[in-house]
Amino acid sequence: MASDTSGIDWELVGYVAASDYRTRVLAALADDPATPTTISERSDLDVTHVSRSLRELRERGVVELLVPEERSKGRIYGLTDDGAAIASKAEEVDA
Numbered sequence: 001m002a003s004d005t006s007g008i009d010w011e012l013v014g015y016v017a018a019s020d021y022r023t024r025v026l027a028a029l030a031d032d033p034a035t036p037t038t039i040s041e042r043s044d045l046d047v048t049h050v051s052r053s054l055r056e057l058r059e060r061g062v063v064e065l066l067v068p069e070e071r072s073k074g075r076i077y078g079l080t081d082d083g084a085a086i087a088s089k090a091e092e093v094d095a
Contacts, residue, residue: 007085016087019053021049026083026091028042039077063078
């Protein structure tokens with residue numbers, strides 16, 4: 001993990017900042033957890049791009065599923081603690 005004294009994983013920040021989709025999905029989750037449809041509306045992205053970005057971000061521990069895995073409708077996602085820090089830094093880097 002490439003980090004500084006603040007514990008930020010700069011490799012992960014770069015990964016998020018490298019994709020407009022991932023950056024916009026994190027920004028859409030910054031205030032409140034949401035379903036993919038709501039994230040799509042907040043970010044003005046197609047829901048397929050949102051779903052793919054959520055899967056990628058979840059695999060890296062940036063977002064988490066807040067409802068049981070078995071649920072197929074009404075899946076609510078939120079930022080992890082690390083995800084909130086990554087989102088903030090990715091936005092700064094991308095600005």
